Amino acid sequence: MIEIINSGPGRPGDLAASIQDLGRPGFERFGVPDGGAADWFSAAVANRLVGNRRDAALVEFTGMGASLLFHQDATIALAGASISGVHSFEGDPVWQSHRVAARQMVGFRKLDPGVRVYLAVRGGIDVPIVLGSRSLCERGHFGGGFGRRLRHGDALPIGDLIEDAPRTRPWPLGHRPAPWGPWEVRLIAGPHSDAFPPDALDRLTAVAALVTPFIDRVGLRIETPGLHLQGKEILTTPVTAGSVQVTPSGELIALLVDHPTTGGYPVIGTVIRADLPLLAQARPGDTIRFRAVDEAEAARALRRLEDWLEDH
């Protein structure tokens, strides 16, 4: 069992941390978002490093850290954002596995660069499966063990979703996504290209877009200084993680895993699955350059990440 210790002053209430896994596809028609780890690739790496099955649940930390008190021996791994204010880790804490002894406390304070870091424990976090997943659905107040974000004192049981031996070596540098911006994020045009002037996507891909402070698991608000995009109104339509909506004020909303299943703003482009991890790690103030690609390139990019996961 792992106990969450909300250390440090000035942090009332819930941590920006939750239990996530691969998400719960299949329930969008009931208004339930897929959810799951926002940076699916880093989460998969963390599970791989400890030898877990890919569907094992882990802890997603967003923006800030916490301390964890281990009540049993365990093997853990971190992947995703860089962390600082670390205690009880030897060597580089992220992108490799570590042994932790019973009654040991490990933790970190800040995440930067990047926004999200995943902590996998060998065996996975064993909380009940709700609608096919252990992920927290914050909008629905269910899943994630507690139906909410994690808090001081929460006890996380360890499961047995083990596939093979833990990796002792760090995850290769060449097989990690770009650790910081400016980010090149690839997207496929549409589906609502008709709602925009013909040159809108060209103009979008020509500018440096700026991530605003409004980022969460639902999506990122993104500004395009010097460019005012204007789309026509559309009928409420299904949206997906990666949909880039254009609001009436010309701001962009790039949706992430906890997006509402439908939306009313026109979608100028859809970020490819291979680049969702970059969106999930973009910080306020980071710049994003969008690049338009076709479906074949999107499939190749995804294959590349999957190959990295299979190689190790």
Place this chain on the structure above:
Amino acid sequence: VLSLEQVLISSRPRGLLETLPAYASLLCNFDPTIASFTGLAEAIRRFEGKLQPVRLSGETVEIATRYDGEDLANVAAATGLSRKAVIDLHTARDYLVYCVGFAPGFPYCGELDDRLSVPRRASPRSNVIAGSVAIAGRQTGIYPVASPGGWNIIGHTDVPLFDVKATPPARFKPGDRLRFVPG
């Protein structure tokens, strides 16, 4: 939209994972390692012009509603109707569930009587309680779980709309019909 979804569900093109209908669009999630976009798009387009309209056979579900919403007076003022007229118009017809979205179990229903059409609130509420019956434009809906929301709340219901232990978890699905009854 619903006819296309039904033929896709029964014919299961290779690589298609999930479909999600809305008013005039259907999202098709697919596995790009199994099917290519162009191949799957072609498979779906084969049904173009060959669809039979779906028979919506389901019964109409009654939603007992207390018309005590926070925005009822505002809606009456904005439409120039009395509170009673707002309630009468809202309960006068059956509504079709066009899609379920926004939040788990939230049914987007229509079409509302034109005379009830009011825009969303200028600034959304940060917390709308579960069971709130609301209207916006030509749409009406019910907030199944506590959430932020920008629609005009005209009433409340105790009918449970979302339960993770139920199968399916949402009370309504696209194509269902409902009617609000005062009480």
